[in-house]
Structure formats: structure tokens, C-alpha cells
Amino acid sequence: MSVQQINTAVTTTTTSIDYSEMEKVAASVLFPEIFEGSNVMLQRRKHRHPDCIESNPMYVPDEENTKIALVWLMAKDQMLALGLQGHTGTGKTELVMYLADRLNLPLYIVKTHARMNPQDLEGSYVLDNESGQTVTRKEYGPAAKAYINGGILLLDEMDKASEELTSAMHLLVEGKPWPLEMFKETLFRNKHCFCVGTANTYGSGHDERYISSNQLDQAFLSRFMWIETAYPTTIVEAKILERVGGKLPVNVRNDAIRLANAFRDAALGVNRDGDVEDPIQCIFSTRVLVAWIYYIQAFGKFRTLKQSLEAVFLRSVSPEDKEIAHHIVNKIYGDDINLSLGEILSKKS
Structure with missing residues (x-):
């Protein structure tokens, strides 16, 4: 089968709504905790996608880290993916959910672990019932949905990933055309797709406190711009x-x-x-x-x-x-x- 190039919306989206339509909103409206009294304007999606997720209403963001993450999100191009490193419970995942929620960005979370393989990111064929008949259809994985729909792809605890998985993610985190071996397709990144990874370590391998963290090679780590999270004051x-x-x-x-x-x-x-x-x-x-x-x-x-x-x-x-x-x-x-x-x-x- 020849490689097919895919650049269309997933069928679960509503065709009458253009989820890629953007609007400019005052930063003081979107992030009043950070930009009170500011004249800064930010772009967000005008319509809220079904894959958006409500963030934690109790979350209090760190001002500097939030601003740096927004600089990365609002830049014309993301030269690197964004990495958030910090101890457990410092709010790495909460920050991503907070930003995605306020900017109406769909959020696709991948809970990374050592036994995960590349196909878990891509998707799989599943059996479904259609008009009383059993049919086989493709079901895209979270990374593929992010590439197609746009939004934030969150690689949560990515320092738990195996060498096989990180090697397969090089093109994905760079935003380059990404071949799906499962479906014999190549996906092209939606221009509003953002890849973020969280980690307890900087990929140094075994840690007495985080014993399931794996060593990550520099080729993978160098594809991220890093923000370090800390416990709040x-x-x-x-x-x-x-x-x-x-x-x-x-x-x-x-x-x-x-x-x-x-x-x-x-x-x-x-x-x-x-x-x-x-x-x-x-x-x-x-x-x-x-x-x-x-x-x-x-x-x-x-x-x-x-x-x-x-x-x-x-x-x-x-x-x-x-x-x-x-x-x-x-x-x-x-x-x-x-x-x-x-x-x-x-x-x-």
C-alpha cells in the first residue's frame, strides 16, 4: 500500500464549526492572575473544541513560568518542543492544563511509561458495529489526534519512556511529517499543534527518588526548550x-x-x-x-x-x-x- 498523506480533521469534529479560527483577546481577560492591568493581546481559538479539558480551579500559576510558556506558545514558530522539569507535585501538568483551558486548545494527554510502544501514540484498528454489521475502522491515538486537530500534545512523565519510544518520537516532537506505520499514512502537523513534555529528571536515568525514570539520549532532549518548575513560595x-x-x-x-x-x-x-x-x-x-x-x-x-x-x-x-x-x-x-x-x-x- 502506498503512503497516504493525511491533513484533514478527525471525523468526530463538527464540520460546521471552524475550530482553527482565531481571535485576539486581552491577556488581562484570559489570565487576570498574571496580566492584571496589562495591554498585551493574545491569540486564542475562537471556538472551544470538544477535546478541550477543564483545568483545576484551585490552581495558582507561577507568573514567570506562565509568561515563558506563553512566549513559546504565541511565537510564530516553535523551533523546539517545550519541556517542563521538576519534582513531583510542582504543577507541571497543571500548568499545561491551565494554558490549554484558557486558550481553548484541545488537550491530548499521553501517560508515558516504559512498556509503551510507538503504536500507542499512532492508534489502532478496532472492531465496531455499523448497521448490524461488524466493521473494522481506524482509531487514531492521542498524538495523531493532536497532529490532525491541533492543540497541545502532552507527553506526561516522558522520562519514563523507553529508548525505542523516544527514537520514534523525534519527528513528532519536531513537528515534521510523521509516518504512521500502523495505518501506512503520513500526517502533517496542524499549524496550531504544540508538543509539551513533563519530566521529574533531565533524562539522567536512575534516580533514588524517581526510580522508574529512564536515561534519555541527548538527541531527544535537545529537541526541547526547558522550563524548571519548583514548589510555590x-x-x-x-x-x-x-x-x-x-x-x-x-x-x-x-x-x-x-x-x-x-x-x-x-x-x-x-x-x-x-x-x-x-x-x-x-x-x-x-x-x-x-x-x-x-x-x-x-x-x-x-x-x-x-x-x-x-x-x-x-x-x-x-x-x-x-x-x-x-x-x-x-x-x-x-x-x-x-x-x-x-x-x-x-x-x-
Whole structure:
């Protein structure tokens, strides 16, 4: 079969709507958290595609990283794909979902893992029922849909990918014509298709904290422009916790932030640069912090702070880190960690 060139919309889209139509909108309208009072204008899709995904309403973006990502998105050409590197729970995926949502960009997420093969990106033939008859039809994978429809292709945790997979993705991340071996077709990238990858490491291979990360070759890594994500500042995390736990006294939320940062000091150093002797491997991420505040409330007034903390964090700590973890908790809370929420509220009032 000869190679067929494909540059058409997937049949699931509505033909009466031109999803490629763009409009200019004030950045202060799209991203009021970042561009308040600014005269900057940004382009976004005029019509919201069925493959758009709602972002997390609790997410508070990092201003500088958001602006750099927008510079990349709004550039006439993307000379490189965009890579977001950072520890677990620093908001890499949340940032991508936030940008895609605000700009009406379809979002196609690939959960990368070591056993994934190139065909998982391309798609496969599936059996379907049509007018009582069993027929075989092609079903495009997430990467193929992004290439056809445009939008953001998110290669989530791409440092988990095998060498076979990353080698097959070179043309894909560059935006070049991409042959689909499964369908014997070649796809041409929609001009509004953007490739973003997230990773815990810079492809250095085995890491004591991220043991499933693989070594990635420089040929693949050099195809990305990198942004490093970090845990939010105390001020930003306070804003996040106000959204999820606004009914709790501010002192309760602030104590939780103090605990999170004490764990980060022990794992990553006070400057978050890894300069720490005998670091612990457990990470108290913003994701964990938000979950704890949520479950403090959900567990109710008659359960202790330690009960909810054990549920969301302490029970997942490795045996090697158990002792230091409990020491950190006792240093921040003392006996108060064994008080119920009701007792904490009475004490704080």
C-alpha cells in the first residue's frame, strides 16, 4: 500500500464549526492572575473544541513560568518542543492544563511509561458495529489526534519512556511529517499543534527518588526548550490553601505550609538545590499539602490532625525515612498533632 498523506480533521469534529479560527483577546481577560492591568493581546481559538479539558480551579500559576510558556506558545514558530522539569507535585501538568483551558486548545494527554510502544501514540484498528454489521475502522491515538486537530500534545512523565519510544518520537516532537506505520499514512502537523513534555529528571536515568525514570539520549532532549518548575513560595501556597480550605483558621493552614517546607528542607535543602546531607526520599509536594488540608476538613472535628496526615502522607513514607518523618512532624506540631480538629479550632479561637 502506498503512503497516504493525511491533513484533514478527525471525523468526530463538527464540520460546521471552524475550530482553527482565531481571535485576539486581552491577556488581562484570559489570565487576570498574571496580566492584571496589562495591554498585551493574545491569540486564542475562537471556538472551544470538544477535546478541550477543564483545568483545576484551585490552581495558582507561577507568573514567570506562565509568561515563558506563553512566549513559546504565541511565537510564530516553535523551533523546539517545550519541556517542563521538576519534582513531583510542582504543577507541571497543571500548568499545561491551565494554558490549554484558557486558550481553548484541545488537550491530548499521553501517560508515558516504559512498556509503551510507538503504536500507542499512532492508534489502532478496532472492531465496531455499523448497521448490524461488524466493521473494522481506524482509531487514531492521542498524538495523531493532536497532529490532525491541533492543540497541545502532552507527553506526561516522558522520562519514563523507553529508548525505542523516544527514537520514534523525534519527528513528532519536531513537528515534521510523521509516518504512521500502523495505518501506512503520513500526517502533517496542524499549524496550531504544540508538543509539551513533563519530566521529574533531565533524562539522567536512575534516580533514588524517581526510580522508574529512564536515561534519555541527548538527541531527544535537545529537541526541547526547558522550563524548571519548583514548589510555590509560602505566599502562593497560602493563596492555594485559602481556596481549598478557606473555612479553616489561617494559623491551621500556615502550620501545614511550615510542615511541608520542613520536609522539603530535609529532602532538597533549604535552597531546593539538593545541597543537603543524607536527604530523605519522601517529598511533601503541593499536591500532598492541598490533599491534607482537604482531608483535615473531610475527616471532621472529632479526628486528629495526625489521622489525616497519616492517610495522605505518612503511611507512604519508606521505612528508612519513618523516624526522621515523625521527628519533623513533632518538631513543627509537638503534641498538637494528636489533637482533634475541634480541639485545634477551640485552641486557635
